[in-house]
């Protein structure tokens with residue numbers, strides 16, 4: 001029997017016994033990575049927005065004090081969670097909470113604990129990305145918005161954040177892909193994600209290489225799908241690469257409505 | 270001239286120890302077209318930016334219909350919506366189409382409903398000749414077109430005064446005319462405008478008041494005939510001599 005036929009038959013054996021488990025692992029990994037990335041992005045945006053609230057020397061003392069305090073707290077949060085391994089953070093939080101509260105507070109599900117750890121970890125990375133995304137937007141955009149009377153909040157919401165979000169889409173994608181892979185360390189608090197299935201399967205069958213092959217293919221599928229969807233979203237955010245010229249007769253009919261009939265297509269770089 | 274809209278009194282501005290504006294005094298009445306000229310670095314932009322509070326002046330008063338907008342009670346965003354600004358670098362919102370650029374302020378600041386805002390935006394976009402381009406994004410149109418959209422965006426807010434900071438300085442020469450045309454038409458229709466410009470032809474033909482700035486002070490002000498045609502100060506003469514060979518617009 002050829003070596004590849006051997007591999008295929010081994011994988012077949014694995015899948016017939018553990019197929020459901022692998023699938024369940026993939027599902028858990030995907031769900032955890034996706035929801036943690038989303039929550040992490042929310043945390044990141046919140047931190048990024050709070051950090052970039054401007055203040056001036058002649059603002060009231062309390063306002064300056066609070067803004068500085070917020071910046072300091074976020075700084076510490078970012079440094080601590082970026083600067084320590086996630087596997088340790090998981091242990092620290094999962095076992096630390098009952099330890100300190102004399103078991104009064106403990107996690108009832110490893111799901112909740114894993115989601116918390118991965119989310120705040122992602123949040124720490126995203127906080128920096130969002131801050132960078134915000135300060136990289138041309139100050140002229142803010143001035144244009146202020147000049148027509150928008151408040152700081154409106155300027156952020158309608159002008160700056162959409163552009164910052166577009167610019168950090170690649171980083172969000174990175175974070176998601178890192179999360180798909182790095183959630184594997186959650187085995188430490190016995191979360192059964194995709195990699196945990198591998199450990200269980202080879203423990204019983206000793207089919208190390210075939211199982212690793214299944215895992216490799218599984219992880220690649222999850223990340224490639226993500227890359228593809230991300231590209232699609234980026235394209236959508238960029239809008240059409242060409243626009244339609246609207247000619248005047250049509251304007252008379254349609255001014256005030258939103259479905260301007262298609263005119264001539266103009267292509268421009 | 271009509272009623273006074275803006276009265277600038279003893280206005281000063283310093284960045285740290287660098288005093289950029291000193292004791293600026295002048296008045297803008299309804300329908301005035303004021304050209305602000307002067308060498309680069311003389312404080313022209315800072316003056317405009319102080320007037321719509323993009324910079325906080327360090328002294329003096331800005332009276333808007335007699336009320337000092339520099340006191341703490343002023344609702345700054347609301348005041349800014351009455352004083353439009355057109356920038357050298359356009360500053361159109363890159364994440365929006367031409368139409369959205371002109372609609373967003375009306376909806377969010379003036380709280381108009383979408384239909385009215387679109388109708389009004391179209392009115393001004395037609396006026397600047399950009400109505401066919403409503404679906405384009407800023408990156409897809411030329412500099413002159415961007416600046417015309419920026420003017421329409423400012424007009425859509427229906428401001429009482431419109432400030433222009435070197436609106437044609439970032440444009441290729443062949444696009445300067447289309448923007449100056451739009452501005453000249455606005456002036457003809459009675460729009461109150463404050464224009465920082467190096468287009469001496471425009472200053473001479475279109476404005477009714479010229480302010481010459483030098484090192485943070487107003488060295489000379491008066492009618493275009495007085496300041497440009499017959500400058501009193503040597504410095505003004507020297508400055509203007511650099512524009513001698515620039516022909517008048519139209």
Ligand SMILES: Nc1ncnc2c1ncn2[C@@H]1O[C@H](COP(=O)(O)OP(=O)(O)O)[C@@H](O)[C@H]1O
Nearest residue numbers: 284287289307308309310311312313314315316
């Ligand atoms: N944000 C700022 N911080 C410090 N100095 C500034 C700032 N903006 C302008 N200046 C200084 O103020 C002076 C006047 O600048 P500006 O008003 O831009 O002149 P103009 O528009 O007439 O060329 C310059 O010397 C410039 O360096």
Ligand SMILES: [Mg+2]
Nearest residue numbers: 313314315435
């Ligand atoms: Mg300037």
